[in-house]
Each structure stands twice: as C-alpha cells, then as structure tokens.
Amino acid sequence: MTRLTGDAVRVTVLIGESDTWRHKPLYAEIVHRAHAAGLAGASVFRGIEGYGASSLIHTSRLLSLSEDLPVAVVIVDTQSRVREFLPQLDELVTEGLVILDDCEVIRYVGRGDIRDEADTQGKRSL
Template sequence: MTLEGPARRLTIVVGENDTWHGRPLYTEIVHRAHAAGLAGASVFRGIEGFGASNHIHTTRILSLSEDLPVAVVIVDRAEPVHRFVDEVAPLVEEGLITLADVEVVRYVGRGS
C-alpha cells in the first residue's frame, strides 16, 4: 500500500484495563483496523494522565495506577478512517476519539 499526501489521523484514548469481550480494547481496535485494511495502527501506553473522570493515573511508584491511558493511533485516507470510526466508536464506553487532518510525508515498510 502506498500512502502519501493528505490523510486523516484517528486517535482513540482508552484505559489500559478497558476490555471488549474479554480481550484488551486496544487490541480489539488494532485487529479491527487490520481487518478493515487500514494503512496501520500503533498503540502507545501513557505514563501519566487524566481524562473525563478527573482521576490522575500514573506509573510513579507511590501512586501506581493499574489503568494507565493507552492511545491507538491510525493514519489513512479520510474515507476509510471515517468508515472505521463508525465501526469502533460504539466500543469506546469511556475514552476519547479524535480526528485530525495530517500530511503523510513518508510511509515505507520493511522490504519496501
């Protein structure tokens, strides 16, 4: 797949312990993105943060959290990203979903 120029970035922020039918929610999102044929998805684990609940989650030892924020970032063309948002939005009971216009400068895989 080639991807260059205008694109859309989907970011879904959920809790590390959020699940969907017994598996981590972020894993479910990544696997659905793969099945949908999207260009790629990455999961980033936060070391500290808070959201709508206003509760701070952190990796610091004195206040160690077991539910750190996790961000799933997906970049592809606008149309497939918007279709995918409609599929995964109902899975996110607590969290944040954002869309942003981006410019892909380089998208190259191993062996390309």
C-alpha cells in the same frame, strides 16, 4: 504493500489500559479491527500519567501505581477509509475520547517496499 502519501487523517483513541472488549484489551481489539479493515497502520502507546472525564489522575509513579494507565491508539489512513472505520469505533469505545486530525504523510513505505525499491534501482537487497 500499502503505500500512503499526501493528505491523510490521524485517528487518536484515548482509553484506559484496563478497558476491555469481550475479555481482551480494548486497544488490541481496535488494532485488530483496523488491520482487518485494511487501514494503513495503527500503533498503541502507553502513557505514564493522565486523567480524563473522571478527573482521577492515573500514574505509573512508584508510590501510586495505577492499573489503568492511559493508552493512545493512533491510526492513519485516507479520510474516506477512516470515515468508513468510525462506526466500529462507535461500537467499541464506550468511555474515552476519539480525535480526528488532518495530517500530511510524507513517506510511508513498508519494509518489503524498501527492498523492492532498492532492487529497481540496480542495488541488491540483503
């Protein structure tokens, strides 16, 4: 299991929901590549409204449904591992925004790790 604590980098990739890579959603390709690269974690968040370089507002409001809502892919890992992954984002993201933020991870433990910790403390896992 991957454990990450301390200084880290958060990558936020802002793209459109309809952006694709070889006929599949771009956000899915980014997540799958991050997983294959062994990065600590990635999540995709669908926005309800936003605009970017085109200045067109995309919204989920009923009267003006959009097929291209904003999507944020958030990835967190160490600086060195994120920097190694950036060339893949350069290849994938032709339109969008990639943001790097320094952050501090206080606790990141997978579910299997929680059970393992409980067992080592003399508690029985369920």
